[in-house]
Amino acid sequence: MTMLTTMTKAFATSVAICLTAASVALAADIAVVGGKTDDAFWSKIKKGVDDARFVVETNGGKVTYLQLQTYDNLGPDAAGLVRTAISQGVTGLVVPNWVPEAEDEAIKAAADSGIKIILMNAGSLDKAKELGAINYVGSDEYLAGIAGGEYFGKNGQKNVLCVNTLPGSANQEARCKGVIDGITKAGGTGKQLPLPATSFGDPTAIAEAVKATLTQDGSIDGVITIGAGDADAAASGIQQAGKVESVKLGSFDFNEAGLDRIKNSAQLFAVDQQPYLQSLLSVSLLASHIDFGTDLPVKPVLTGPGIVDASNIESTLSGVSKGAR
Amino acid sequence: MSSKTASQPLAMGQTSTSSNVSGFSVGGLFRRPEAGAFLGLFGVFAFFLVFGSIDFLKPAGAASWLNVAANLGIVAFPIGLLMIAGELDISIGSMIPAGSMTVAIISGYYELPIWLGIAASLALGVFVGLVNGILVVRTNVPSLIVTLGTLFAVAGLVLGLSVLLTGTTSVALKAPALAKYLFGQFVANTFQVIIFWWLALTALYVYVVHYSPWGNWIFAMGGDKISARNAGIPTARLTIALFVLSSTSAAFVGMCQAILFNSAQVSAGMSFIFNSIISVVVGGVLLTGGFGSIIGIFFGTITFAVVNQGIYFTSFDRNWSSLIIGVMLLLAVLMNNTFRSMALSYSPKKK
Numbered sequence: 001m002t003m004l005t006t007m008t009k010a011f012a013t014s015v016a017i018c019l020t021a022a023s024v025a026l027a028a029d030i031a032v033v034g035g036k037t038d039d040a041f042w043s044k045i046k047k048g049v050d051d052a053r054f055v056v057e058t059n060g061g062k063v064t065y066l067q068l069q070t071y072d073n074l075g076p077d078a079a080g081l082v083r084t085a086i087s088q089g090v091t092g093l094v095v096p097n098w099v100p101e102a103e104d105e106a107i108k109a110a111a112d113s114g115i116k117i118i119l120m121n122a123g124s125l126d127k128a129k130e131l132g133a134i135n136y137v138g139s140d141e142y143l144a145g146i147a148g149g150e151y152f153g154k155n156g157q158k159n160v161l162c163v164n165t166l167p168g169s170a171n172q173e174a175r176c177k178g179v180i181d182g183i184t185k186a187g188g189t190g191k192q193l194p195l196p197a198t199s200f201g202d203p204t205a206i207a208e209a210v211k212a213t214l215t216q217d218g219s220i221d222g223v224i225t226i227g228a229g230d231a232d233a234a235a236s237g238i239q240q241a242g243k244v245e246s247v248k249l250g251s252f253d254f255n256e257a258g259l260d261r262i263k264n265s266a267q268l269f270a271v272d273q274q275p276y277l278q279s280l281l282s283v284s285l286l287a288s289h290i291d292f293g294t295d296l297p298v299k300p301v302l303t304g305p306g307i308v309d310a311s312n313i314e315s316t317l318s319g320v321s322k323g324a325r
Numbered sequence: 326m327s328s329k330t331a332s333q334p335l336a337m338g339q340t341s342t343s344s345n346v347s348g349f350s351v352g353g354l355f356r357r358p359e360a361g362a363f364l365g366l367f368g369v370f371a372f373f374l375v376f377g378s379i380d381f382l383k384p385a386g387a388a389s390w391l392n393v394a395a396n397l398g399i400v401a402f403p404i405g406l407l408m409i410a411g412e413l414d415i416s417i418g419s420m421i422p423a424g425s426m427t428v429a430i431i432s433g434y435y436e437l438p439i440w441l442g443i444a445a446s447l448a449l450g451v452f453v454g455l456v457n458g459i460l461v462v463r464t465n466v467p468s469l470i471v472t473l474g475t476l477f478a479v480a481g482l483v484l485g486l487s488v489l490l491t492g493t494t495s496v497a498l499k500a501p502a503l504a505k506y507l508f509g510q511f512v513a514n515t516f517q518v519i520i521f522w523w524l525a526l527t528a529l530y531v532y533v534v535h536y537s538p539w540g541n542w543i544f545a546m547g548g549d550k551i552s553a554r555n556a557g558i559p560t561a562r563l564t565i566a567l568f569v570l571s572s573t574s575a576a577f578v579g580m581c582q583a584i585l586f587n588s589a590q591v592s593a594g595m596s597f598i599f600n601s602i603i604s605v606v607v608g609g610v611l612l613t614g615g616f617g618s619i620i621g622i623f624f625g626t627i628t629f630a631v632v633n634q635g636i637y638f639t640s641f642d643r644n645w646s647s648l649i650i651g652v653m654l655l656l657a658v659l660m661n662n663t664f665r666s667m668a669l670s671y672s673p674k675k676k
Contacts, residue, residue, distance in 0.1 A: 038485070038488045038489075039488075039494075040488070040492070040493050040494050040495075043492070167644070192643075193643055194643050194644055194646070195643075195646070196633070196636075196646040196647040196650055197596070197647065198596055198599070198600055198633055198647075198650065199596065199633065200595070200596050201592060201593040201594050201595050201596050201597075202393070202396070202593070202594070202596050202597065202600075203582055203585075203586050203593065204392050204393050204396045204517065204582070205393050205596075205633060205634070207392075207586075208388075208389040208390070208392055208393055208634050208637075209389075209634070209637055211385070211389055211515075212386070212389045212634060212637035212638060213637055215380065215385060215386070216378075216380070216637065216638065228495060228590075229495060229588070229590040229592070229593065232586045232587065232588040233586060235586075236585070236586055239511075239514075240385075240388070240511060240514060240515050241385070242514065255493070255495035255497070255588065255590070256493070256495065256496065256497035256588070257495070257497040257586075257587050257588035260497060260587075323492070
């Protein structure tokens with residue numbers, strides 16, 4: 001009798017295990033390829049993945065974050081992680097298209113083997129269509145620039161200077177071009193200030209370049225920098241030129257000092273690409289597509305430009321303290 | 326003076342003694358090692374006055390190159406001395422962000438007293454300098470390679486620790502009034518207070534290098550290290566001291582930057598490596614060592630800063646900045662070198 005009960009129990013358990021295994025195989029099994037999480041940007045992406053994981057796991061699926069060990073060999077390493085994901089038999093893949101030449105072949109192979117793909121952070125909708133991915137979730141540097149330029153225009157600025165400490169880099173050129181086009185559309189003018197390589201990473205040289213340019217051209221009333229650290233230097237340049245009242249500062253991305261300036265009205269705004277949203281949305285959209293067949297008609301999904309200014313500084317600061325901003 | 330014999334081959338670098346003997350002469354003045362550097366600076370000034378505007382010499386304009394020169398100059402002096410002694414230190418490129426991140430993490434992130442942050446930042450400079458110096462002296466590996474190693478090691482350490490401790494790569498710092506007054510204020514709203522540190526250090530270096538036996542020792546080491554040691558100069562201790570000086574100076578500049586800009590990031594400072602070597606060479610120090618002067622480095626640093634910042638006072642398209650900087654620096658060095666060889670080979674007419 002007891003023997004029979006034990007056997008029945010064992011049988012029931014093994015059936016249950018088989019059923020569970022079967023339901024796991026049917027639910028979304030998603031791999032996310034990303035950067036090193038010790039980097040401020042990717043740690044926010046990681047938080048988005050972890051938060052989306054709750055939804056995926058509730059429906060019986062799972063999410064793995066495959067991270068690069070270094071950035072020295074970006075394209076081939078990312079392609080390697082994509083192939084790892086294929087061999088793990090995942091049903092969904094979220095991957096940044098950093099180096100198309102190196103990664104496209106692997107991403108196509110994943111699509112051919114039936115894996116559903118979303119391009120995240122780097123790429124475009126055209127690229128997503130070409131590779132058979134269902135969507136692109138990320139930002140567009142040129143559109144982010146336009147948003148910055150238009151924000152200046154809306155705030156009454158007429159002549160904006162885009163300080164570019166990395167002239168020649170495609171991303172930064174796109175940002176500055178966007179700023180100039182944005183302020184022009186709003187009825188003002190703008191120009192780029194490309195700094196020589198000897199100034200890169202020297203806040204004094206950047207501050208003095210901004211100060212000298214503001215002193216030479218009295219009509220400039222807006223300054224935007226391509227990075228958060230450069231904004232610290234530009235703020236000092238504006239202050240030295242004695243133009244804190246008349247010249248407004250903006251920046252792409254932000255750091256703690258920048259948020260303090262926005263809080264104290266020493267900086268107008270910062271343009272944010274909201275990395276947390278990139279992974280949160282990618283993973284949940286993909287899981288829902290695999291599990292329930294949904295398809296979001298919004299393509300591409302742009303997570304930026306988000307604007308941080310005096311109106312939302314408090315909620316941004318609380319987001320920073322929780323590791324999502 | 327025990328180093329009298331050793332100082333023989335460096336009469337070129339030490340003309341102060343010869344001019345003292347012969348009294349004042351225009352020829353003697355022009356044969357000083359810094360004369361060429363001064364002429365280079367003069368040429369650069371003339372260029373920007375012609376193509377730029379007079380704003381360049383007004384206080385606000387002057388501050389724009391003095392501020393850059395002061396930050397660079399404090400690092401350029403010890404780099405110049407190392408080059409005179411036949412060594413090189415490129416780890417300063419990561420010591421600058423290391424200095425600023427140390428003070429920002431300790432006094433900004435953990436909100437400990439600023440003096441602790443400043444002391445820790447300078448102590449880190451002393452420590453890295455000791456590592457550099459001892460490795461160079463003990464292993465005989467060229468100092469370029471040793472400091473290349475510490476350059477990356479310190480950069481990695483700063484990035485790793487900063488992410489581990491604070492979770493970010495950029496830390497804000499609000500220094501109390503006294504620290505701000507001493508290290509990070511704008512005098513008359515435009516001159517960084519570090520300019521005064523730089524001027525004071527210039528005076529100190531001029532005394533030590535040109536009027537104390539230490540200076541002769543450094544020149545002797547660059548001229549011929551073996552003979553210098555045989556002549557009784559403590560070359561090992563002196564080399565270590567110079568490395569300590571350079572990385573502590575770099576940490577000092579980084580610390581001042583963090584206090585001035587209320588913020589520190591792990592990535593800044595690499596441009597200082599190249600810029601300081603350029604300033605030193607423009608200032609007339611030979612890449613082979615054994616020749617140079619503090620005043621020369623002083624003028625060289627100003628020349629570099631003027632060439633870099635002067636461009637913003639001209640109407641040239643900014644896309645050409647780097648080209649103009651390159652050509653101007655080359656002209657300044659050529660002027661300096663041609664003049665020096667003319668001056669040194671000049672012999673007065675026999676009466």
